[in-house]
Amino acid sequence: xxxxxxxxxxxxxxxxxxxxxxxxxxxxxxxxxxxxxxxxxxxxxxxxxxxxxxxxxxxxxxxxxxxxxxxxxxxxxxxxxxxxxxxxxxxxxxxxxxxxxxxxxxxxxxxxxxxxxxxxxxxxxxxxxxxxxxxxxxxxxxxxxxxxxxxxxxxxxxxxxxxxxxxxxxxxxxxxxxxxxxxxxxxxxxxxxxxxxxxxxxxxxxxxxxxxxxxxxxxxxxxxxxxxxxxxxxxxxxxxxxxxxxxxxxxxxxxxxxxxxxxxxxxxxxxxxxxxxxxxxxxxxxxxxxxxxxxxxxxxxxxxxxxxxxxxxxxxxxxxxxxxxxxxxxxxxxxxxxxxxxxxxxxxxxxxxxxxxxxxxxxxxxxxxxxxxxxxxxxxxxxxxxxxxxxxxxxxxxxxxxxxxxxxxxxxxxxxxxxxxxxxxxxxxxxxxxxxxxxxxxxxxxxxxxxxxxxxxxxxxxxxxxxxxxxxxxxxxxxxxxxxxxxxxxxxxxxxxxxxxxxxxxxxxxxxxxxxxxxxxxxxxxxxxxxxxxxxxxxxxxxxxxxxxxxxxxxxxxxxxxxxxxxxxxxxxxxxxxxxxxxxxxxxxxxxxxxxxxxxxxxxxxxxxxxxxxxxxxxxxxxxxxxxxxxxxxxxxxxxxxxxxxxxxxxxxxxxxxxxxxxxxxxxxxxxxxxxxxxxxxxxxxxxxxxxxxxxxxxxxxxxxxxxxxxxxxxxxxxxxxxxxxxxxxxxxxxxxxxxxxxxxxxxxxxxxxxxxxxxxxxxxxxxxxxxxxxxxxxxxxxxx
Amino acid sequence: xxxxxxxxxxxxxxxxxxxxxxxxxxxxxxxxxxxxxxxxxxxxxxxxxxxxxxxxxxxxxxxxxxxxxxxxxxxxxxxxxxxxxxxxxxxxxxxxxxxxxxxx
Ligand SMILES: Nc1nc2c(ncn2[C@@H]2O[C@H](COP(=O)(O)OP(=O)(O)O)[C@@H](O)[C@H]2O)c(=O)[nH]1
Ligand SMILES: [Mg+2]
Numbered sequence: 001x002x003x004x005x006x007x008x009x010x011x012x013x014x015x016x017x018x019x020x021x022x023x024x025x026x027x028x029x030x031x032x033x034x035x036x037x038x039x040x041x042x043x044x045x046x047x048x049x050x051x052x053x054x055x056x057x058x059x060x061x062x063x064x065x066x067x068x069x070x071x072x073x074x075x076x077x078x079x080x081x082x083x084x085x086x087x088x089x090x091x092x093x094x095x096x097x098x099x100x101x102x103x104x105x106x107x108x109x110x111x112x113x114x115x116x117x118x119x120x121x122x123x124x125x126x127x128x129x130x131x132x133x134x135x136x137x138x139x140x141x142x143x144x145x146x147x148x149x150x151x152x153x154x155x156x157x158x159x160x161x162x163x164x165x166x167x168x169x170x171x172x173x174x175x176x177x178x179x180x181x182x183x184x185x186x187x188x189x190x191x192x193x194x195x196x197x198x199x200x201x202x203x204x205x206x207x208x209x210x211x212x213x214x215x216x217x218x219x220x221x222x223x224x225x226x227x228x229x230x231x232x233x234x235x236x237x238x239x240x241x242x243x244x245x246x247x248x249x250x251x252x253x254x255x256x257x258x259x260x261x262x263x264x265x266x267x268x269x270x271x272x273x274x275x276x277x278x279x280x281x282x283x284x285x286x287x288x289x290x291x292x293x294x295x296x297x298x299x300x301x302x303x304x305x306x307x308x309x310x311x312x313x314x315x316x317x318x319x320x321x322x323x324x325x326x327x328x329x330x331x332x333x334x335x336x337x338x339x340x341x342x343x344x345x346x347x348x349x350x351x352x353x354x355x356x357x358x359x360x361x362x363x364x365x366x367x368x369x370x371x372x373x374x375x376x377x378x379x380x381x382x383x384x385x386x387x388x389x390x391x392x393x394x395x396x397x398x399x400x401x402x403x404x405x406x407x408x409x410x411x412x413x414x415x416x417x418x419x420x421x422x423x424x425x426x427x428x429x430x431x432x433x434x435x436x437x438x439x440x441x442x443x444x445x446x447x448x449x450x451x452x453x454x455x456x457x458x459x460x461x462x463x464x465x466x467x468x469x470x471x472x473x474x475x476x477x478x479x480x481x482x483x484x485x486x487x488x489x490x491x492x493x494x495x496x497x498x499x500x501x502x503x504x505x506x507x508x509x510x511x512x513x514x515x516x517x518x519x520x521x522x523x524x525x526x527x528x529x530x531x532x533x534x535x536x537x538x539x540x541x542x543x544x545x546x547x548x549x550x551x552x553x554x555x556x557x558x559x560x561x562x563x564x565x566x567x568x569x570x571x572x573x574x575x576x577x578x579x580x581x582x583x584x585x586x587x588x589x590x591x592x593x594x595x596x597x598x599x600x601x602x603x604x605x606x607x608x609x610x611x612x613x614x615x616x617x618x619x620x621x622x623x624x625x626x627x628x629x630x631x632x633x634x635x636x637x638x639x640x641x642x643x644x645x646x647x648x649x650x651x652x653x654x655x656x657x658x659x660x661x662x663x664x665x666x667x668x669x670x671x672x673x674x675x676x677x678x679x680x681x682x683x684x685x686x687x688x689x690x691x692x693x694x695x696x697x698x699x700x701x702x703x704x705x706x707x708x709x710x711x712x713x714x715x716x717x718x719x720x721x722x723x724x725x726x727x728x729x730x731x732x733x734x735x736x737x738x739x740x741x742x743x744x745x746x747x748x749x750x751x752x753x754x755x756x757x758x759x760x761x762x763x764x765x766x767x768x769x770x771x772x773x774x775x776x777x778x779x780x781x782x783x784x785x
Numbered sequence: 786x787x788x789x790x791x792x793x794x795x796x797x798x799x800x801x802x803x804x805x806x807x808x809x810x811x812x813x814x815x816x817x818x819x820x821x822x823x824x825x826x827x828x829x830x831x832x833x834x835x836x837x838x839x840x841x842x843x844x845x846x847x848x849x850x851x852x853x854x855x856x857x858x859x860x861x862x863x864x865x866x867x868x869x870x871x872x873x874x875x876x877x878x879x880x881x882x883x884x885x886x887x888x889x
Contacts, residue, residue, distance in 0.1 A: 067836070093867075094868045096866045097866055100842070383855055387857040387858070493838075497841075498862060498871055
């Protein structure tokens, strides 16, 4: 018995590979990517009567030519990793096209077992398949299965094991041959191959066929071979010879011949009793892609996905958030004031909280997408929207990604970009990833709210509407430009199968959701933690010098001593100790300073040496009101000083210095160092723009409820006017995506190049648009007051 | 036969080196209406596209039935060899068909 059998699952898309894979391996599976590319790779193990079997789910392909990444991956795995056996999952209800791949697998000479899946569907349509005959025609075992119900999987596994242990010799009735002309040429090429040291991985016949087909990947494979030149010469001679005879390229002739073989096999093995039943799937499709209803239903579905993703996950997001703020508070109280506390609370806990905060969102979105994919509706979205989106270099499926990214204001580019995983066309997918961050994600909304509240208080709704339109316009425009410059070149032919509608299994949906979400947490998590610490450091160091700090301390001390020395105050609060115990005093009805003071003095009078303060106890009722007033003033001034110190500290951090140094760059669009540093902070997450603006404008830390303060302040700042506000809104909408998004772009494109590109082009776009807005506004005198 | 002559009839068709262009005697698949079906006579277009759709079962003599057009009239949906597939009209124009008949 072999220690461990390695089995690969190959088959057409939608044939049921993943369903069978899940049914076989259960929870013992692992998802990753194929090396160097972003196509998902699923592996798992199962044990059957003591035999351990390792299963690899290959990407779904219609063929094994080098047409797409998926096909190259599947082919290379079979040739290079030479699994002990390949299970070819075949959709029995769509046998003809599915067998095309089987024929190619046979040609490769790998050990094969055919799983005749969806046998229930085929039988339901009245098709009777003679499995024994099919098995003898193909020369490999055929096992009927129903992946969804798990029927036939045991016999499939048993067949696999027995095939690996001691292959059953099935007499093949007919061999797939290509006719004497082609066979002659194949023979010549094979002859040459036989004389090389090619360590025959993949059968020699297969290699000869691929060479004759002019397969560029395979030609690369024989690169270092001895008789390379001779072989290639023979190949090109054969190709032109066949071209002359058939009037077409050999690959076309071979495809033709394979289908001929398959048609013959089907005629012999499949009997259809035409039960003229109405096809349910086609009836559903008539409604769902109806000229009028279709687009409406599509919009409704997209809207539902959006609502489900964001509203459905909201309670979980809230729990995550409150857990992390609870954690932050508790750690705050434990750790002493200082750098370590700042690092742990503002850097680490906030960073990790940020990553995990996205998780429910991503999980919900992937669940919704899994439903769309597994039911087959996703391909209909592409079908209906192709016309609209292809002009912009996008694909029907881009719609979903853009909606989730913030096509409806309030989305998030992180799940949006991950949603592009469903897209198979590399260029269209890349364009979608690159333009998704231009949409109005939820984190930009607080910035808009702040500025709209301050400068366009009456037009909230209409401005939001305009911003939504602008962001769509920008995304489509950018898509078009990117597609015709950086990513130019022909698009992949739009050859899309529209599979029948199917009811997905809940288990399948959960597995899908889980593995994609987990991948996000695992891979993105570590980088995001590191970058949050980095950003924290940039916004913290070096901070104020000790002299500067001493100056602020001095001011604080002076303020304090002035307050205590005040003749009115000194009657009740004689020294700092008194003040401290007053501030630490907890009273039940501390509605205002005056009441608190009354309570405080009362309690002191009762508990501490009443005789000493006896004279006071009589008239403090009259004194405490002015004292409370003075105290309130003192507090306000103290806070102002602290905020001023924070602002000075921020200016003195690396981020602040960069912001100041960049003033000359941003002068034309009217941004000063305060705005610049806020925009730098927005790199951590766009909503940070608001809080950093707050700090820079000496407003202290801004919480959601306190926008109005900052709004008021901005309105009165010199240089701020509606035009400036709108310029900033445009800039925030378009400039560099937050780093979480960038990390995800890196993960999904697999290239730093595109990550950097995304950062640079968005910022340039933002700058240009802001400049246009600013200049036009200034020129026409719009929004200057 | 010289490719320059035939290329006049059917621009951007690489496959014409060895074929007689049948564009004048055939109907483009993109001109079929929903509910019509017919058989493939010739497939033109660039080699990649031809190979891809031939692998999907678009072989000379195969029957194709047009199911519908997308809401914006493009792309279009067919049934071939018992499954549904969609192509853009521009691509479908490369598939030359015989005269359409009404599908059952
Ligand atoms: N009726 C039926 N449906 C199946 C069967 N196997 C898979 N499915 C469904 O077919 C759809 C596509 O299956 P999936 O495993 O994702 O296909 P893959 O693309 O090959 O991985 C899913 O909705 C499955 O639930 C089967 O044997 N019978
Ligand atoms: Mg799958």
